[in-house]
Amino acid sequence: MSAFALYVLLLKATATSFAGMGSLPQIRQDLVVTAHAITDEQLSQAVLVGRSTPGPVGAYVVAVGYFAGGVRGAIAGLLAVMTPALAAVPLLVLMRRWLHVPRVRAAVDAVVMASAALLVVSVLRMANDGIQQFARVVGWM
Amino acid sequence: MSVRRLAWVVLRDVNRTLGGGIASMELLRRSAAKEGWFDERGHAVLTAVSRLTPGTNVLAYCVGLGWLVRGWIGAIVALIASSVPAAVFIAALAATLVRIDRYPIVRVIIAVGVLAATVLVASSAWHLMRPYLNRQSASRAAIIAGVVAAMSWLDVTPVRIFLVCAAIGALIGMPADAEAPAADS
Numbered sequence: 001m002s003a004f005a006l007y008v009l010l011l012k013a014t015a016t017s018f019a020g021m022g023s024l025p026q027i028r029q030d031l032v033v034t035a036h037a038i039t040d041e042q043l044s045q046a047v048l049v050g051r052s053t054p055g056p057v058g059a060y061v062v063a064v065g066y067f068a069g070g071v072r073g074a075i076a077g078l079l080a081v082m083t084p085a086l087a088a089v090p091l092l093v094l095m096r097r098w099l100h101v102p103r104v105r106a107a108v109d110a111v112v113m114a115s116a117a118l119l120v121v122s123v124l125r126m127a128n129d130g131i132q133q134f135a136r137v138v139g140w141m
Numbered sequence: 142m143s144v145r146r147l148a149w150v151v152l153r154d155v156n157r158t159l160g161g162g163i164a165s166m167e168l169l170r171r172s173a174a175k176e177g178w179f180d181e182r183g184h185a186v187l188t189a190v191s192r193l194t195p196g197t198n199v200l201a202y203c204v205g206l207g208w209l210v211r212g213w214i215g216a217i218v219a220l221i222a223s224s225v226p227a228a229v230f231i232a233a234l235a236a237t238l239v240r241i242d243r244y245p246i247v248r249v250i251i252a253v254g255v256l257a258a259t260v261l262v263a264s265s266a267w268h269l270m271r272p273y274l275n276r277q278s279a280s281r282a283a284i285i286a287g288v289v290a291a292m293s294w295l296d297v298t299p300v301r302i303f304l305v306c307a308a309i310g311a312l313i314g315m316p317a318d319a320e321a322p323a324a325d326s
Contacts, residue, residue, distance in 0.1 A: 026300065060231070130252070
């Protein structure tokens with residue numbers, strides 16, 4: 001997979017989530033299930049690496065990019081994490097005009113709730129994978 | 142206010158916390174108050190904007206902070222200062238992990254670490270959902286959770302799930318007197 005294609009897929013995940021780990025379900029769908037660019041185990045390792053270091057939680061996408069495409073993949077991951085943040089400026093300008101509209105706030109809240117619920121689904125899959133991996137390692141030793 | 146000072150404050154405050162975006166934003170709020178960049182209201186506006194911006198909340202917060210302090214140059218500098226150091230560290234750690242993955246003791250540590258990461262993701266989900274688990278929002282949260290569970294079971298992609306949930310949220314509307322809750326990271 002080219003670095004640009006990886007960037008597009010990772011950007012799709014980061015730009016449609018509203019929290020650092022919120023991109024996890026989409027990344028799994030695109031890179032593990034559809035493209036087979038990384039495995040579930042590598043995705044879990046990327047989360048582990050991302051959460052083991054200081055800094056933004058969403059930067060785990062850099063590790064995902066590295067596992068999928070080496071250094072170029074890591075750069076693609078970094079750019080995918082950085083790009084959506086630039087939307088903060090126009091939002092800052094628009095916010096005073098629209099955020100007081102209850103239905104707009106309700107729609108945003110619903111997306112945040114959906115993001116949390118999808119994370120729970122991911123947790124169940126990660127837990128299953130983690131337990132299997134642990135059992136394999138223990139059995140192997 | 143110099144761009145160099147802005148870059149240093151953002152780099153220092155964002156890249157020294159393990160507790161996610163809320164911890165970093167709190168440090169940035171204190172620094173911004175000390176530097177005279179904005180007051181409590183400015184912090185509240187930036188927090189709300191960071192929640193509305195797709196992606197990682199704390200990066201959006203930094204972009205907004207940089208833009209308020211020094212315009213677009215400030216926004217870009219703050220974005221780089223908040224993301225690049227952590228990214229370099231993470232890439233180096235990932236590269237190391239790939240090289241030492243074959244050793245048994247490393248595989249045991251990784252296996253335990255993956256289980257720990259599962260708990261961390263569960264924690265992120267909890268922090269995201271917790272502000273909505275009150276009497277005013279519980280029914281909305283239950284409906285959204287039910288819709289997500291059903292659509293996930295049907296293998297609907299996350300983007301479509303978000304769109305459907307946004308539409309449902311807009312249709313249901315906000316409970317009276319509801320305040321925007323704080324979000325994770």
